[in-house]
Amino acid sequence: MPELPEVEVTRRYMASLLEGRAARAVRVYERRLRWPVPRSLAATLAGQRLQRMDRRAKYLLWRFEHGVLISHLGMSGSWRIYPGPPDGAIPARGRHDHVDLEFDSMLARLTDPRRFGALLWHPASAGEVERHPLLAGLGPEPLEADFDGSRLFQATRGRTASIKQLVLAGDAVVGVGNIYASESLFDAGIDPRVPAGRLSRARCTRLAQAIRAVLTRAIDAGGSTLRDYASADGAQGQYPLQARVYGRDGLECLVCGRPIRRIVQGQRATYWCARCQR
Numbered sequence: 001m002p003e004l005p006e007v008e009v010t011r012r013y014m015a016s017l018l019e020g021r022a023a024r025a026v027r028v029y030e031r032r033l034r035w036p037v038p039r040s041l042a043a044t045l046a047g048q049r050l051q052r053m054d055r056r057a058k059y060l061l062w063r064f065e066h067g068v069l070i071s072h073l074g075m076s077g078s079w080r081i082y083p084g085p086p087d088g089a090i091p092a093r094g095r096h097d098h099v100d101l102e103f104d105s106m107l108a109r110l111t112d113p114r115r116f117g118a119l120l121w122h123p124a125s126a127g128e129v130e131r132h133p134l135l136a137g138l139g140p141e142p143l144e145a146d147f148d149g150s151r152l153f154q155a156t157r158g159r160t161a162s163i164k165q166l167v168l169a170g171d172a173v174v175g176v177g178n179i180y181a182s183e184s185l186f187d188a189g190i191d192p193r194v195p196a197g198r199l200s201r202a203r204c205t206r207l208a209q210a211i212r213a214v215l216t217r218a219i220d221a222g223g224s225t226l227r228d229y230a231s232a233d234g235a236q237g238q239y240p241l242q243a244r245v246y247g248r249d250g251l252e253c254l255v256c257g258r259p260i261r262r263i264v265q266g267q268r269a270t271y272w273c274a275r276c277q278r
């Protein structure tokens, strides 16, 4: 599943190629994604310039002149960029290619085998996109300045859920998926089973720093990969080679040499070292 680092890598890559270009055509081959792609999308987007591409959690926000295209990669989505008309030809369509956004000389194509992705239009007349129902309830961005130990400490007070599950839940911080939750807790030396409300301020600070560091490393490495994901420029991500605990159950901890353990929390696998994490 594409996680925040992959989405951010995709955003940076697409922004570098598409910002400032006008949309020329939209072809929807399959509108049954998680929600139906609006029928009016082609008419709406035609001629509009893409001013900026932002990200909120795992949503890409394509800011056009008259509104924002909200996209999500779901379980298995990816965007590919091709040279488009008039300089390039429209590439042959594969079975799981569902939408083409054609810009001046560039083509962005959405591929999504499982079709849990989304493509929705938020007109400027509907107000700030941040108030869209999909975005309004999201927690702080892990890489923004307003996410830090104090904020995490506040968000964990009174919470009896394990810190692993709280980090995954998305209200204390967004975009920390299962791989990155295990990796961050290992980096911070925190037992994933500890009730969130029991963490001291100092440990919250360590965890917030670890989350930022782990996500930043993954973004720098080009995003992670789980089986079928490829980043927007077609290169496979590198994260599994760098994982320190995730997927390493039974192997030696890279710090202390004890075997890494695997447990299940909230139906999700957690990997951790019982010696390094307390």
Ligand SMILES: [Zn+2]
Residues within 6 Å of the ligand: 253, 254, 255, 256, 257, 258, 273, 274, 275, 276, 277
């Ligand atoms: Zn260890």
